[in-house]
Amino acid sequence: MRVLRLRRALGTLLALGVLGASASCTAARGDDARGGGEHRAALTPFERLLPAPASARAAGPGYAVGPGTVIRTSRGSGEEVRRVGELLAEQLRRPTGLPLPVVDGALGDGIRLRIDEDAQGVGEEGYRLESRPDGVTLTARTPAGLFHAGQTLRQLLPVAGPGTVPGGEITDAPRFAYRGAMVDVARHFFTVEQVKRYVDQLAQYKVNTLHVHLTDDQGWRLAIDSWPRLAEYGGGSEVGGGPGGHWTKAEYRDLVAYAGERYVELVPEIDMPGHVNAALASYAELTCDGKAPARYTGVKVGFSSLCVGKERTYEFIDQVLGELAELTPGRYIHIGGDEAHSTPAADYASFMDRAQEVVARHGKTVVAWHQLSAARPAPGAVLQYWGHDRTPAAEKTRVATAAGAGNPVILSPADRLYLDMKYDQATKPGLAWAGVVPVKRSYSWDPGAYLPGLPESAVLGVEAPLWTETIATRADWEFMAFPRLLSLAELGWSPAGSLDWDTYSRRLAAQGPFLDAQDITFHRAPDVPWQ
Known part of the structure; x- marks a missing residue:
């Protein structure tokens, strides 16, 4: 238990930037000792996203989220879009420590929520996310799409503290309904x-x-x-x-x-x-x-x-x-x-x-x-x-x-x-009548x-x-669900x-600090290079 707490604390400090490069290397060596694999180049924020978007392209400088950032909903877009904006603000306030007021009016800097019923390539649940120095624009055909765009935005920001949404564009839609x-x-x-x-x-x-x-x-x-x-x-x-x-x-x-x-x-x-x-x-x-x-x-x-x-x-x-x-x-x-x-x-x-x-x-x-x-x-x-x-x-x-x-x-x-199937024969709790289901097996089909x-x-x-x-x-519920639930999501x-295990395992590892920050108990699978 003390080892688990130490790893969680280390992950949080790294995310906050409190520890420097030498500590990062130490953490990486610890992952390798647990079977995490050899050192690889760090993933960019777009490459870390889970589930993987249909299309993502990094381009130019992004938008710095700071004390003056507001969330904008278009006038006339309706109460539901306003509610999506309020929920996104609530989800971002705790990790960023910012007020993030929700205001009417699509024009101006900030995080902009926009409904476009003719948006291409997004379907009923998808979205487009564009990040530029003057703001982040989330576009979707439906409020559900805007909500999903907001969940992607959460992953593009640091686990804790204000940060910069990297510049670029994501166009995304689900494979299955x-x-x-x-x-x-x-x-x-x-x-x-x-x-x-x-x-x-x-x-x-x-x-x-x-x-x-x-x-x-x-x-x-x-x-x-x-x-x-x-x-x-x-x-x-x-x-x-x-x-x-x-x-x-x-x-x-x-x-x-x-x-x-x-x-x-x-x-x-x-x-x-x-x-x-x-x-x-x-x-x-x-x-x-x-x-x-x-x-x-x-x-x-x-x-x-x-x-x-x-x-x-x-x-x-x-x-x-x-x-x-x-x-x-x-x-x-x-x-x-x-x-x-x-x-x-x-x-x-x-x-x-x-x-x-x-x-x-x-x-x-x-x-x-x-x-x-x-x-x-x-x-x-x-x-x-x-x-x-x-x-x-x-x-x-x-x-x-x-x-x-x-x-x-x-x-x-x-x-x-x-x-509820065990990760391996040593897992407690769980059953094994269908066999054990390690994280890689839950994903690789x-x-x-x-x-x-x-x-x-x-x-x-x-x-x-x-x-x-x-x-x-x-605790048992979350331990059995995570991280295999993320396999289901992708x-x-x-x-x-x-769908590729090597790249997925690295993106999954990048979710570790986010899970820790939410106090989610999860299984640190030995074949995932946890950060």
């Missing part, structure tokens, strides 16, 4: 405030979706007015026998709004027809024999099932999903569908038919784990693939076939993007050419799930041609 992370609050309960912290961490790397696994055998985490015991009783347990907990509807709405302000769409998941012991324990009428099981605090899967032959079951899912849809402004509701080992195949297919109809009736698009491909995916339903290298070829083929019929795919291969028969055009995007059977604290955003 869906760039997601998932957190499981059912196995171990986490508060909305902790999830908000994760939202901020995701958004600064242009991750635009947060999938929240709200229910499982071990706990039900969202209040439902029509079925109150789900949260009151079913929420009162978790893995290991802890007290559990649940979110009120007001807390959930607050999280949705907080994420939306950072252009992160919330995708809630109510898992069914399996992974439902918390619901069955709360309401015996959902079981086939009318007997409620005890609450469950273990980690086994596949033993529970809703009673698919009861009409009351479908009243239950209609009321639950109806309330959830009303709370959720986003496009998707995730209905799980994996590991339903206690539900016969024919029953599973008929149940998922009806569950998908319920989602559509409430105006949302279905997302389900890829096991839905063995049943009858509804038109446009999204399949989330969580297989791995050892997944049978026939299962992979079913996913590709469904994609060919019009069902987009989110890729979450467990041996690449499951953040191409989503556009991953599944046989699945063209890139059928890939909606990528998502990195974090299951919490072994994760009960913020795979989802950056052009395929820029």
